[in-house]
Amino acid sequence: MNVRAAILAGALLVPGVAASAEPPLNKAGEALYERWPSIRVSSPTPSTFRHAELEKALEALAAKYPGLFETVTTATSNEGRKIRLLRAGTGPRKVLLWTQMHGDEPTGTSAILDLLSDLGVRSGEPDTKELLSSLTLYVIPMLNPDGSERFVRWNAQGIDINRDALALASPEARFLKSVRDAHEPYVGYNLHNQFNRVTAGGTGGPVSLAVLSVPFDEAFTASPGRTLTKRLAVAIQDLLAPYTKDTFARYKTDYTARAFGDSMTRWGTPTLLIEAGFLPGPGAEEQLVRLYWVARRGSLQLLARGQGRLGSVKEARYDAIPLNTEGRLYDVILRDLMVVNGRGLAPYPASIALLRGNRRVDGDGRGGAYVREVGDLAEFATPEPSPAVSGLYAAPAPGGDAEGWPAVLDGLAARGLVTEEGALRLKAEDLTKEVAAWAGKSILEPGYGGDLLLFRTTREGGLVLDAFVRKGKLETAPRR
Ligand SMILES: [Zn+2]
Incomplete structure (x- = not known):
């Protein structure tokens, strides 16, 4: 073995020796x-x-x-x-x-x-x-x-x-x-x-x-x-x-x-x-x-x-x-809802994806959340579990925020449409008309940044407000 070959052999050996020793x-x-x-x-x-x-x-x-x-x-x-x-x-x-x-x-x-x-x-x-x-x-x-x-x-x-x-x-x-x-x-x-x-x-x-x-x-x-x-x-x-x-x-x-x-x-x-x-x-x-x-x-x-x-x-x-x-994650996915979007359309089954305000864009995270997509979201995931809302009716909140809801509820009560327990005497198909009236221009579609109202049906066939979704977070509706 000449000197050059010896050096090469040594050089080749060293990493192996080092690797096995560590x-x-x-x-x-x-x-x-x-x-x-x-x-x-x-x-x-x-x-x-x-x-x-x-x-x-x-x-x-x-x-x-x-x-x-x-x-x-x-x-x-x-x-x-x-x-x-x-x-x-x-x-x-x-x-x-x-x-x-x-x-x-x-x-x-x-x-x-x-x-x-x-x-x-x-x-x-x-x-x-x-x-x-x-x-x-x-x-x-x-x-x-x-x-x-x-x-x-x-x-x-x-x-x-x-x-x-x-x-x-x-x-x-x-x-x-x-x-x-x-x-x-x-x-x-x-x-x-x-x-x-x-x-x-x-x-x-x-x-x-x-x-x-x-x-x-x-x-x-x-x-x-x-x-x-x-x-x-x-x-x-x-x-x-x-x-x-x-x-x-x-x-x-x-x-x-x-x-x-x-x-x-x-x-x-x-x-x-x-x-x-x-x-x-x-x-x-x-x-x-x-x-x-x-x-x-x-x-x-x-x-x-x-x-x-x-x-x-x-x-x-x-x-x-x-x-x-990018493109496989949303912050929140509300799966398998019946959507009443405010345009007077009959309720239809869809999931709703929300994105929260992006800290990297809006600086301090005050951006709330907005609807990014409505429809089939089976292929999408969320980093953390989303609330289970399957089967609920989703509608835009009056004026986009939860403050408007009590006034709407009072109006419905004045028309005899609210039970003692606070349930709405409304069939799902009637909900369509009411939502269209209170939503105005706040249509639940991509870009919508207001609150969502989630209703469940009662055994008697009426509707009761179950929860708000505010800034991407579920808040159980106060009992009335
Ligand atoms: Zn950076």
Whole structure:
């Protein structure tokens, strides 16, 4: 064997040896997941965590773990809030992480606090030492503190910082760009929360976490940098495999020249986008932080270990990660109703899909809910169970809201159409006429944003108001 062959053989052997000596990534992910409660300092509700609390949390961490990290430089937001660039570690490879450039996307900021806490709590452990001696972490937590204060996407100028990478009209964008240019990190982590009504491909569940090896051109051209971020994305899929089965996705996007991830990659800092998505049930916000933390802590360790470990991750698997897919989820589906829409048509069987106001669009979630579709909705799902309303009659509320109902009921009572128990002496076919009278122009069809009234039939053949649907939520009607 000549020298060259020996080197090649050695090079081929090393990843195999390393892989067999270490647990598979799903086991590493489980270990991290189990560790999180012991290192966690983040708020249980990141969506209410503001800049002043971030400053306090950073001060507390700095006091508890002197020397763990330092503030390298700062910038000032439009409204005078301090934006910090933190540095931890002394390694030759520089990694840049920034969070909450969209003010209403808070998960990444909380996970950063847990990342710093972990490095402090476990400073003596070999993996921490490896990380901090191989990498230098540059971290901007909460790039958009003004938007975070109002919990809106944009900054105080109304500018989306993630569309300001070229114009640099905002102080936040200028800061991010200046940090990249000053330190030239070899990889970037761009941390967001995404639209919550997408599924992992055509058959998966609501997406819990999505990743993207951010392109630097329209053609999504391959490059060593994109190979690195694709491998990171696949590694994160493996790390989270025990927790995100069927809910892990690839972010679907076009190349966006004015966005930061795309520009960073083009400027020479290949960037991985991580988007926290949706989890059902209580505690979802902190559970997202936990998954996010596992993704980030686990993948940083792989970067610290270098090509031997990350190089064994198959880049080609990236393309097999299911894409974020829209159009299969509604917030609420009221199934199998008899609809009386207000146009004087006889009641007809249909299901009704509602979308709640989109936080990402209306800023603070006050948007209520509106009808998106009426008809056959058998193919559609909801992230959380919808109320069971099968067989009820659905009608638009008088004037669109529940306030109008008592007056209508009084009017019906005056005409002798209401029983002692409050039931309507109306047959379903009579309901058609009454609804047409009280609905006016509030027709129950796509776009309708008012309340719904749900009636059930009584044993005597009358109708009784069973519930209101208000802002997408079922409220049992008060007894009269
Ligand atoms: Zn975002």
